[in-house]
Amino acid sequence: MKRTILLLFVSLIINSLKAQTDSERLNEVMQAATDANIFNGVALVARHDSILLFKGYGWRDYEQKIPHDTNSVFQIGSVTKTFTATVILWLQEQHQLNIQDKLSKYFPKYRYADKITIKNLLTHTSGIYNFTDAHYLADLAEKPFRQTDFWNYIADKPLGFPPDSMHSYSNSNYMILGYIIEKVSGKPYEQMVREVIFDKAGMTHSGFDYAHLSSPYKSVGYDALNETTHQRARISDSSATYAAGAIYTTAGDLYRWNLALYGNKIVSQASLEEAFTPYKGTYGYGWYIEQPPGMKFVAHNGGIWGFQAHFKRILQDHGCIILLRNEMLGFEDYALSLHRIIQHDPNYYIPRKSISIPADSLSAYVGEYQLAGKPAFKASVTVREGNLYIAWTNFAPEQVFAEKKDWFFFKSYNSQIEYTRNEKGGISGFVAHNGKQEFPYEKIR
Template sequence: MKRLLCLGIILGFMQHVAAQSSTAKLDTIVSTYSRMHKLNGAVLVAQGGKILLNKAFGYQRTADSIRNEPATIFQLGSITKQFTATAVLKLAEEKKLSLQDKLSKYFPDYPKGDSITIEHLLTHTSGIYNYTNNREFMQKEVSNPITREKALAMFKDKPLNFSPGAKWDYSNSGYSLLGYIIEKASGKPYEQVLREYIFGPLHMDHTGFDFKNLKDSKKSTGYFSITDSSSVLAPGVDSTVSFAAGAMYSTTGDLYKWHQAAQQHKILSKEDWEKAYTPFMNNYGYGWQSDSIAGKRKVSHGGGIHGYVTSIQRVPEDDVCVIVLDNASGRDAGKIAESLIAALYNQPYTLPKERVAIQVPVAKLQEYTGEYNLFPNFSIVMSVKDNMLMGKPTGQSESPLFPEKEDFFFLKVVDAQVRFTRNEQQQVTGLILYQNGRETPGKKVTQ
């Protein structure tokens, strides 16, 4: 008996030490990102029913120096999709709809609606044009409420990108349609359905939809950028615009309740939770992306909306949950979450390193001035002011670029870099923007 008692004490002590070690690694990761101005938000990490890390960084509101805290409320963006998908599956369980229902059942005049199913909408395989690709609308009109008719008009009559079910292409339009289908199938507003099915039963008391008009002292302000000396506000996105594709707001605490409900197979049957996680195409199921870590399934989703980037990543087999919510655009919440999960599983990960600016003569900086076109109706104008290279994207504020090496610059207001390209005569003819894991080329159109 004494031996068993001693063994139990030793094992308990070892588990306590291991937990402390994990927490220390997790803390180092988030503290490094914060110190490098790559994290301004709240982070929660849990494993096996225990919260290992629950911290906040940076500012909830810079105007009055209110700092973020674990209870701060953030807009979620596309994390909303897993909640929309859950509501659809719940209605299917109640026989109020079928995943094989045609879109034409709910919108009889929708072009080719008889070839598009609810499952196509859930899995981004409908071929429907993604309305958020309309840059002019996203830059100028997202703060204004829109009707269902106007929302549908942005994509309804555009040709399908491919035959439904043939390919995968992320479509916020598809998830907006799911929100409207939920309303038609239930006879209730979309927001009410989610409150009755999910938020209410799970006591997600700080979760909702109309974030722009939310009156709460814990509400964060969204920024395009935040530095030690300045911040650039982002316009609020009206919930009628992002709707079932991205309108939700929440906290790390409420999202942890969501994780726990999924672990316990609440709201949906175990079989339907499994369906939601199972990849249909391109590692995407019903509102969840599916991947692996250390040979175990990882399910996740990220979100990005004006002023906010978010990520939730889970390993259901081990009851692991990582939530990263940030109220400054241009950050990589997903990369932070991946590093945190990697640390839990003793997998390799890298921490950001501080970039060091070099001195470049003004005459050299003048070579980069001009307008660079990256997309239709979107350019970056480069100029030299006070011996600094400045970049002004269409519809945004001007920001300095810092030279790291020849033809390569970095920004501090967001996690982005720019490499200028030259022709055989060594004239600057374009650039490549590195941001959010993407490389976007731009052509120099004016000097």
């Protein structure tokens, strides 16, 4: 018995140290992204239903110098679609609709309604025109947008393709799903999301009308936010984004939504498995699906004026990655690093700030290189469309990004290239830095 208890105690210590190490690595990545001005927001990362990182970075309100903390509230744009799709599945489980129903059952006046099913709307296979076009963004998104406005907007637009023939993302699909939810339930869409999901999941800091939200934790959205520029973004009217993108929330509330899904608190496991099955592409019912060998990830990103959201769930590990930000930059590179860390993959990228180098200056680095003392290991450096690429022996070319003169880095893993020069100032080789290891390459032509 004593030996069993001792082994258990040692195991707990090892697991604790391992989690702590992962937490430090996750924070290192996010702090580096913040320092490089490519992240400003809140990050939450969990594995096995245990939170490894939950922290705010940068500014909730730059002008007032209010920093982010874990209470910050953000708009999440199209991550709203994960909620809309789940309410549809809940209504199906209550036998109030069937996803094979034709749209004509609910909106017979729409001229293509008899060709389109609810499933086509869920999976973006309807062919319906995407109403969030340039005119909508320029003139309509900040104003109240009624259901009649929507139907009038798409009434004369032809289908982009025959329904159920292919996938093409369209916000119109999820606007219509919201209208179906209202017609079937007899309640406003927002009330249904609260009753079916928010209340059951314990999401007490979530809602819809961000323009009129009064909260000390409300984040200011920025079109640009860096060392020299801070430009506030417009705020869309929640009726104009509606079931396709109106929800605001916190990282903590999104994590509660994640846990509610794992606990089957909203819909059955059978409904979730159907939702997490790709249909004519990589999209299911409100989720993008990735299926590498032996694994399955479901995710959705969201982008709306001044805000971006990344919500990814690693099903087999009960993992979750949430990145909420109040500025408009991409985050796929360091989001992948977070994923690799919680999957115990050491090949992850630590963000660095890149600079622009003229294409004619990049030509100096072009050539063939050889690892010192090991002629079988070579590297070919080329320029493509103004970007520098390195191809190692038997590997495809990878782009490298300039951090400063003669210093480049990869975004697919944590490695840097430091070019060396001869007495005349010409490139003589480079040193590949991989963690604490250094590999000197000589230029051979």
